[in-house]
Amino acid sequence: MLGSWYLPHSRDKKAPTAMLEALADRLRSAGFTVTLTIDNNDRRTFAEAETERVERAEDRAERFGQYADNAAARSESAWKRGHQIADGIPLGQPILVGHHSERRARRDQERIDNATRTSIGERDRAAHWAGREKAAAGYAAFRKNPARTLRRIQTLKADLRAVEKWQRGESAKGQTRNTGNPETVQELAVEHAELSEQIAYWENVVAEAEKQGFKVWSKSDFQRGDYARCRGTWYAVLRANPKTLTVPHIFNGTGRTVVHADRNHYSGTSSLPYDEVTGRMSAEEMQHKQDTAK
Known part of the structure; x- marks a missing residue:
């Protein structure tokens, strides 16, 4: 217990004054004595907070990885346990109803079934925690x-x-x-x-x-007739705008590596933000590329 009330996801952010005042009023109405003090200057820098978020993600990745390993080990153990029981039963041996072995045979069948279910369940848990581990480990790269x-x-x-x-x-x-x-x-x-x-x-x-080599593209990098790459497809540049490129509609890029400016081959246009551009070619470079590929 923290011994206090807090507002989730509010740390390192400007205090929601209206919400806090409303809460204080409700507490006063319930008979409590409330003094509300707000100090927005008492906080960590954004860099400090971001560093902690990355460190916490790394800790989660390590913890989730251990959960996944433990679940995988339990799945393997249950699988072996079930097969060990099954290996003691002759291949194709039915349950002999009325025979003195019937009770044991049914018990073995139930144990095999439970072991199989446990193995599958723990395997699914292992996959779940492995996915959580991957997401947590990639937090910094994502951010x-x-x-x-x-x-x-x-x-x-x-x-x-x-x-x-x-x-x-x-x-x-x-x-x-x-x-x-x-x-x-x-x-x-x-x-x-x-x-x-x-x-x-x-x-x-x-x-x-x-x-490290990342290129921030802008209007000054393009002119009409150039080609811009987005998600593996090259689009002819119809116009370079301050924040976007006007290109043939992105749906025309489905299953194609190059979408030209010939209006006989495309319908409509799209605005391509510069932050989605991953490459540039001049018209001459594209022509040479296609001639070479023939």
């Missing part, structure tokens, strides 16, 4: 996947722009915030600081990935 990180940065920057509008007294995301309230002003300042910190952290992750 720091460059393409996914770029999308996360875009979302965070959109949230930051909304906060900055609210700070200026403007509307964002269909709502406004009362900047005449000192508490609201403080909350927005905390949100701004948290978002800025997260953006800086994830931009550093992308910068490190670039040092």
Whole structure:
């Protein structure tokens, strides 16, 4: 027991003041004396929190791996136990009803059946925990996947722009915030600081990935007639936009390695975000590639 109440998934985040005040009011209505103190400055940095999340995922991976090994061992033991009993029974030997051996034969049959069921059940448990182990072990790679990180940065920057509008007294995301309230002003300042910190952290992750060879594509890398690769298919670039490429509809890439700009061969267009692009070729390079492949 922690000896306290807490709000799940709230650590290292701005305190949900309205929710806490509502809880305090309900406790007061029940006869409790409540003093509500909120300090949004008493928290870990985002980098510290992220490091702990990775460490906890590694601990889970180790624990789940042990669970999987134990279940696999129990499955193997049950399988051997069942086969050991079965090996003592002559091949094809039926249960002799009325014979003095009937009771033992039925007991052996039940034991074999139970052992088989246990073996299958433990095998399934082993597979379950092995899957959990793989997911936990891949947490860091999942979180720091460059393409996914770029999308996360875009979302965070959109949230930051909304906060900055609210700070200026403007509307964002269909709502406004009362900047005449000192508490609201403080909350927005905390949100701004948290978002800025997260953006800086994830931009550093992308910068490190670039040092390892990851390419951050942009409008300046493409022109009409180039080809962009996405999920193993090359699409002709119809237009390079600030945030996306206009290409023949991605459904045209089903079962094909190259989708050209010839309108006789495609219907409709798609917007391809730069964070989903994994390669580029000029029209000349694509022509040479296809000529060589003939």
